Every structure is written in structure tokens, then in C-alpha cells.
Amino acid sequence: MNRLLDIRNLGVVFGGLSAMNDLNFHVDEGEIVSVIGPNGAGKTTFFNTITGLVHPTSGDILFEGSSIVGLDPSAITALGIARTFQNVRLFANMTVLENVMVSQHCRTKQGAFGALLNTKAFRQEEQEIRERAHEVLSFFGSRLIGYRLDQPAYVLSYANRRRLEIARAMGTQPRLLLLDEPVAGMNPKETEELTKLIGRLRSEWGFTIVIIEHDMNVVRDVSDRVVVLDHGETIAQGSFDEVSSDPQVIEAYLGRPVEKK
């Protein structure tokens, strides 16, 4: 299998606090990998480091074989890594459609002059951006289309905001999609629906996916492989069943057992 993302001996230090510590991690092309771990384990920092929002203090991150350490977040997105945010961070005053249109920025190139002169190339590109945005939004059924296209993102329900976060990330046309707690705050029905969609993201859109999730049902249903982080280190990895019975993982979640059942 072809290694899409390869992280070697990654370390991140904030002040004196070590958030990531000698972390090794890889994702193969076409895999769905879940990253789990207790609160404060460094999961979101892990995503922030990959996407360039946080710069690592040591180690290397290879995407398709070349290092992306030190690149601007926008450059990393342009290479093909997109993410969603745990605390939904949509462009609240832009419409649903615009949120997905704007995320195609790095795949398009018309500048000010094209817009001012309304050139043919400009109109054609606008048309393509619009069509692709429609296509991406249609992936979520009727949730985000129809009259909602022109609604500002802030009027959406919580679950729809989460969906739009994913749609926006899809708009960047990534190869690797990083989902940060995509079902947090959703009801069981919505969770089930989104779990199915995550599978389709791979089968229909061809994304390789890394997902941070607390909902173990989702983790079990979607992942090929589960990686457990604690204190910025990998403490276990393997299939869901292997990981869920690992004593170190249980300890990280529940604390050291005083007495065994």
C-alpha cells in the first residue's frame, strides 16, 4: 500500500509543555483511520500540526513522500489535505453555497482582472465552482440544498453546520480528509446517517480519511484501524477490537484499576 501520510518522531512543545511526544503515525491511501484518546490527549493538536496551524518542534511530516513541515496552512491545503473543526468554525455570515465555493479557492485561479472584465474564462470558472459546490452539497441529500443554499450559515441547525463543515472541506478537493469529531452533538439518528456518509466519502469520492471521534460506535463502524493517543504519544493501535481490549487503553480512559472485575 502506498503511504499517503507518514509522520515520524513528531514532537510539539508549547512553552514548557510537551503536547506531542515522539509520535509516529501513518495513513495508507484509501484507509479510514480513527484517532481516539481521552480529553487533552493531543488529538486536535495532532490535526493542527498536520494542517500547519501549529509548527512541530521536532520530527517530520511527509505527505506523498515529501515534507510539509513549515509550509503555510493554505499551501498544505493546496497539496491535498483538508480538515473540519471540532468547534464548528464556518464562515457564519456567508451563505451555505458560498462556504463551499470559497473553499475551492486553491483549485481555481481567476484574479481581479478576470472579475473586472468579466472574461469568458472568469464566467466559465465561476460556473464550474458553482456546479462543484452543488455537487458537493447534494452529497448530503436534501439537507443543504434548495432554499438553504442561499441562507447564511449561522441559521443552520447544529447537525447541518457539521455537515456543511464536511462539505466545505470536500470543496478543497483533498486527497486526505481530517474530520475532527464529526458527530459531536448529533442525535443517534443523525449519527447513524453520518456514519454511512463517512463510508461513502471513501467509496464514492476516493478520500483517505483520518477521523477523531469519541463515539465508539462510529469508530467501530467506520475505521480500518484505530490509533490511541494519550499525552501526545501513541499508546496503542490496531483494529477496533484489539484496541478496545488493550489494558493500556483502558487505563488511559478509566485510570489505573484498583481492583479487577
Next chain:
Amino acid sequence: MSTIDTAHSMAAPTAATWSPSIKRLAQTAALCGLGLVFISLIGMPVKLNSRALIEPILSRGYASLAWVPVMFGYVVTKQVVLEGMVAQKRGASDVAEGAIVGAGGGLLLGILGILIDNFDLRDPLLNWSPQLLEFITFGNGLGFGVMIWVVIGGLSGAAGAGLHLLPATIRRFIMVIVVAVVGISFLETAATDLLQGLRLEFVSDGIYSKTSGLTIKGSVITGAIAAVALYGSQQLQQRRLTRLSQAPPAASGFTPGAAILNSFGDARSRLKVGLGILALILLPMVLGGIMNELLANVGLFLLLALGLNIVVGLAGILDLGYVAFFAVGGYTAAVLTSPNSPWLTPELPWFVAIFIVVVVAAIVGLLIGAPVIRMRGDYLAIVTLGFGEIIRLLFLSDWLSPMFGGAQGITNIPGVQVAGLANVKGTDPRAVFYLVMAFCAFAIYVSWRLEGSRLGRAWMAIREDESVAEAMGINTVNAKLMAFVTGAILASLSGAIFAAKVGSIFPSSFEILVSVIILVIVIVGGMGRIAGVMVGAAVLIGVLGGPSQPGLLQELAEYKLLIYGALLVWMMLKRPEGLLPNVRRSRELHGDELTQDAWIKSQVAAQDEIDSDGAGSEVPS
């Protein structure tokens, strides 16, 4: 009733007994009194008193005070009715409360009269004068003065509170009539000028008195016309709404209602824009020099504000030193065109020079922008503030005076030669206005095209959340620099026209106040909205006046900054989105709702078939 009082009495809605909070009444009365005293001491009433609002019965001086108790009377009896709660019955008690507040305020003003009579505080307080005393006492002695102000205050407060007793429609009519009468009276100069241009002198002779202000007959006519206009517009709107709601919903997607609305709306707005442009082209022909000068100033500031709107409104970069680019444009044009320029004297024609101005402004924009743009929020604001001042001080400095003339500036700037047509300069404000308008049209076109483009969307994303925009693949540094440079270019165009219009250029024209006023235009009008910026420029520069340019309300020129400040505070509290609320999608609220309702109906039906276990739980009801 205060909010708290209302909340209390909600528990027992039957308790109709009059239980005003003494403390609250006293507080409001004191505030009302302070307002009256403040306005008196800044000298507004005495200064305005020489002219009438409505010829024999109300002078502008007394009008400048009378609105205060009316407003406080209205405010003190305002209720906040929570949804699902029963509103309290309005009645005589409301009027009584308003009267108490107003009378209390009037009493304080009377006390000010007594104090003026007994102490001399003229040294710190310029307007602590016998004229003010005379104004307060109506020249009839102190006892009469105090009494009459208690009565005036009480009546005005009662009137303000009494507004609550009227149905909303009638209240609206009263508001519109009052605004129309006061407005038409204050705009006497402009209206006379306009009517003269239209050869309708008989109208102005008919409604204005020979000395100043409207006559009684004139105010009745004005009020009646305003009322009819309001009634007409209400009827029109009503008819439109019925037509919309009667359109049958279609099976899916868009409804005919929406289609009618869209085509209707488009045709309407196109017609409106067309009429607006036509009016702007014809208007200067019928206006006199002063009014054209005023319009030209509005245009210059509109051009500046449109540029700043791209920087602040679209890209969210709070630039407090925007005047720097205005200065750069002005000085570059001056150097290139004036024969008196101390450094280079290429004496280029203005239309050639303007291209160089644009290039220079873009370079300066890049030079200032490159270091500044990496900062965010407050830091960026402070740094741009600094750069704005640095540019002005450079033009003022001895070091650069061999190039830009220091405090002497550059004089003898020729006008704009329009091939074989005219020489546009300050002595011909009409031509200046046409020139400015052409450039404003250009700026509006640029703003409009960019807003809907890939770049504009990137700017909006940066304004919303810069880190996320970066994470979504937008090179924020480049995009922000583009916004900064675009803004700089538009400001420099305005500067170049300014130089040609005034004919000379000095560093003192580029004080920090100019930056602030441009920013206020953008904020008051509505950030990020072209129409909002136009309204902002018209209201602030046209009505109140620019930093050194007179507006329509010339009498209030002294209090311009005070009014700016008050307006800004009020806007931030009550209407932070600006005078023109969200017109970004230029869709009317009601049309939107109706479209949505119809859409939901069709979707709910479809949804029920596909998915009978109620997955459509979040379809709004």
C-alpha cells in the same frame, strides 16, 4: 415601566394599580435635565434661536431643547414585552410618568437659569451667558422661567409617553410628519436652491416665511404631503405582499412566487437604479453652485468610503490610516501636474497623471501593507493609525519640503482638461461633480464585480475567520494585500480629484480626522454594502458635512463632531449592522419567507413519502 417592573407585574397581570418606581423616575428625570442643561451649555439653543422652525410659533432654539423631554417621556414608559406575555395596559399612568420625567427635566433647566443669574462661570463655560438666561426665562424673570420650563417639560414628556397610547400606524404617521416638517424647515437653503433651479419659486415662496423657517400653512402642507406619501407607500407594499402570497406553490424547488418576486424585484430595482442615475445626471443642472459643491464633496468622500469598504467591510482589515492614500494620490497628482511643484514639474495633463498616481498608490499600498498585513485586529488598527500619521508628517517635514513644499504645500494645480470639453476645477463645481461621479461609478463597478468573485469570497472568508480561511486554502497574506492595494488605489483617485478641485494641496488636509470620518461613513451606512456606503456618505457628508466641508445643516456645523459621536454610539447600540440592513442578497424579507414556506410545504410532503419515521425533524415549522 422598566423591564424589571414589567417582569414583576407579569406574575399578576391583573394588578393595574399605578406603582411607578420612584428611583427610576427620578433617575430618568435627572438624565433628561442633564440633557437639557448640556445642550444649553454647548450653546446650541442660543445660537439657533435667531431662526424659526415654524415661523411665528417655534424657533429652532426652543426646538433643539423640546425634543429632549419628549424622548425621555417616550423612553421611560417603554415596555419590553416578552413573547407569550401579556403586555401591560397603557393608560393615564404612563402619561403621568412621562409628565413627571419631563417636568423634572424642565425644573433642572430652570435651576440652571437661577445659577446663571447668581454665579458667573463664564470662564470655563463659554455659553454661561446672559443670552442663555434670557433664553431660559423668555425675558420674563426667573420665577416665570422656572415655571414655564416645568410646564413645557411636563407637557413634552406627557406627549412623548402618550405616543405609546396610540396605535403603531398612527405613531408612524406622526413620526414621519414631524421628521418631514423639521427636515424641510432645516433644509430651507437647499430646497430653495433646488426649487429655483426647477423654476418652482412659487413653491418655496409658498411654504417658507420671508424671514426663516416654514410658515404655519407651509408646515401643514408639508405634513399633509408626507402623510399621503407614507399612506401610498404602505398601500403599495400591502398590494405586493398579497400578490406574492397568492402565487400558488409549485411541486418542487422554486415557486412561481419566487420567480415573480425575482423578476419583479429585478425589474423594480433596475428601474430604481436607472431613475437614480438619471436624477444624478440631471440634478446638478438645476442646482446652484453651493449645492453642486456639496454634491462634489459627497462624491469625493463616497469614493474614499467605497475604497475603505473593500478594506474594512469586505476583508475585515481595520485600517485607521486610510487618509495616507488620499494624501499620496493628492500629492502625486499635484507634483505631476502643477507648474509650481518644487521638485519635478512634468506638468502632465491630469488624465495622464492619473495612471501614474494609480501605480504610485499601489506601490505605497504594498510598501505599507506588506509589514502591516501580518498583524491582526487591534494591533493592525494601531499600526495603520501610525502609518497614516507618518505619511502626513513626511509631507509636512522639512526633510521632504524640497519635494513637496512642507507646510506651504503645492499650489497652482491646474484642473482636469477634458479633451475639448471643459477644464474641470473648483470654480466649476458642477463639472467636478460629474467627474467625481464617473469615478464613483467606476469604484462601484469594481466593488460590485470583486464582491461576487473568487477574490471577494476569499475576503469575506478572511473577515469571518482568518485562521480558518487560511486552513481552507486561501493565501490570506496575498488576499489581504490585494484588498489593501485596491483600497489604496481608490483613495488615491479621490486624492487626485481633490487636488485638481481645490487647486492646491497642504498636509493639513490629511488629518487623522479624515480617516475617522471615512470609517464612520462605512460603519454608519452598513459595512460591506455598497448601497449602505452611499447612504452613509450622503447622510454624513451631505447632511452634516465633512471634516472641513459644509453640509446641508450648516447651522449645526459647530456641533458636527458631537452629532457624529452621538450617531455612532446610537448606531453601535441599536443598529450595529448599519443604516441599510443586510441587502447583500438584495432579497426582501417577506418574499424570502414566503418562498421558504412554499418550499417547506413541498419538501415536507416529499419527505413524508421517502422517510416516514420523521427524519425531517429539523425542518422548521
